[in-house]
Amino acid sequence: MKLLLDTHSALWMFAGSPEISPALQQDITAPANQLYFSDASAWEIVIKHTLGKLPLPSPPEVFVPAMVNQHAITRLAISSEAILEWGKLPMIHRDPFDRLLVAQAIREGCTLVSSDAEIRKYPVAVHWK
Numbered sequence: 001m002k003l004l005l006d007t008h009s010a011l012w013m014f015a016g017s018p019e020i021s022p023a024l025q026q027d028i029t030a031p032a033n034q035l036y037f038s039d040a041s042a043w044e045i046v047i048k049h050t051l052g053k054l055p056l057p058s059p060p061e062v063f064v065p066a067m068v069n070q071h072a073i074t075r076l077a078i079s080s081e082a083i084l085e086w087g088k089l090p091m092i093h094r095d096p097f098d099r100l101l102v103a104q105a106i107r108e109g110c111t112l113v114s115s116d117a118e119i120r121k122y123p124v125a126v127h128w129k
Contacts, residue, residue: 001033003127004076004105006114007041007097011054014067019115023129028113036076037068038104044097082107093118 012019013028028035042064048054056063068075085103093099102122105112111125120126
């Protein structure tokens with residue numbers, strides 16, 4: 001299964017947070033599943049950190065690549081197709097980053113790993129345990 005981490009899911013995973021249940025951790029680390037981290041999440045992390053809303057143990061330009069590499073996650077670039085898909089989505093979710101993650105998951109055939117209930121209103125597979 002192709003799993004695309006929502007930004008909060010990635011941050012919780014990186015921090016070893018209890019928000020990631022043991023069952024979800026098992027799914028995330030299962031060798032049969034491919035884990036993805038979107039450039040949209042990197043962008044969101046940089047913005048929130050710059051605004052002082054997201055403390056990190058190191059600057060985002062160090063932290064994000066280190067965590068992606070440490071957890072053997074594949075980076076997912078933002079494609080023109082995903083941007084065009086974003087434009088077709090109904091305005092259920094007001095957060096543009098979450099909407100872009102939904103669009104990417106739809107275009108790339110990924111299941112989105114997210115606890116966000118609003119995301120479940122979109123026509124996208126969502127995984128959370």
